[in-house]
């Protein structure tokens with residue numbers, strides 16, 4: 001492991017705004033932030049550009065960036081400490097374990113920013129907008145809470161649209177090229193490390209905003225089977 005990484009791992013242990021696999025945080029975040037302000041998550045936050053940017057934009061809300069990689073969280077956490085941003089924190093854990101850290105209705109909005117698109121079909125259930133994950137979010141999110149996805153991956157965008165359609169989620173906003181929009185909401189102007197890397201080379205940044213339904217009534221098996229024809233489905237959606 002590189003020297004810089006090692007140093008960051010050591011430093012992050014002393015950061016009071018980073019919680020690494022903490023015990024007993026369910027229902028406790030209001031005591032951590034010392035207020036009752038709404039709690040919003042940035043999942044797959046990496047260096048936490050959204051956590052920091054949104055916290056600055058909305059001092060009346062709290063933000064928690066979640067990622068498994070401590071050396072990436074270090075960057076956002078350090079920025080918050082240096083700038084004395086007290087309405088942001090970072091949680092190091094697997095997103096698959098997210099409901100170990102929040103109690104029902106403790107979370108308001110969820111941002112998912114440039115997550116790994118997991119392009120291989122066999123990895124579809126690792127996509128952070130797969131129904132497997134959405135069910136976890138449902139356990140901790142207030143009914144009607146917004147979920148925002150910002151991605152440069154057309155595949156993840158069209159996959160998520162399929163999920164929204166198939167599971168009857170409520171679409172709030174669907175933008176297939178964020179930076180072509182005039183009067184863009186300022187939240188969408190925050191750019192991230194991975195956005196700037198432009199790995200997908202898609203020349204577009206996609207945005208979806210949706211809410212979860214009361215129940216996920218659709219059949220996962222049928223959905224999984226239809227993913228076997230994903231290519232076909234995605235192409236169909238693209239031409240609609």
Ligand SMILES: C[S@@+](CC[C@H](N)C(=O)[O-])C[C@H]1O[C@@H](n2cnc3c(N)ncnc32)[C@H](O)[C@@H]1O
Nearest residue numbers: 044045046067068069094095113114192193194
């Ligand atoms: C492509 S990066 C995006 C980081 C950041 N949002 C950005 O736009 O620069 C994806 C991030 O998701 C994290 N990640 C992927 N799967 C995860 C999981 N299941 N649990 C926690 N973090 C995860 C990775 O560690 C990585 O930092």
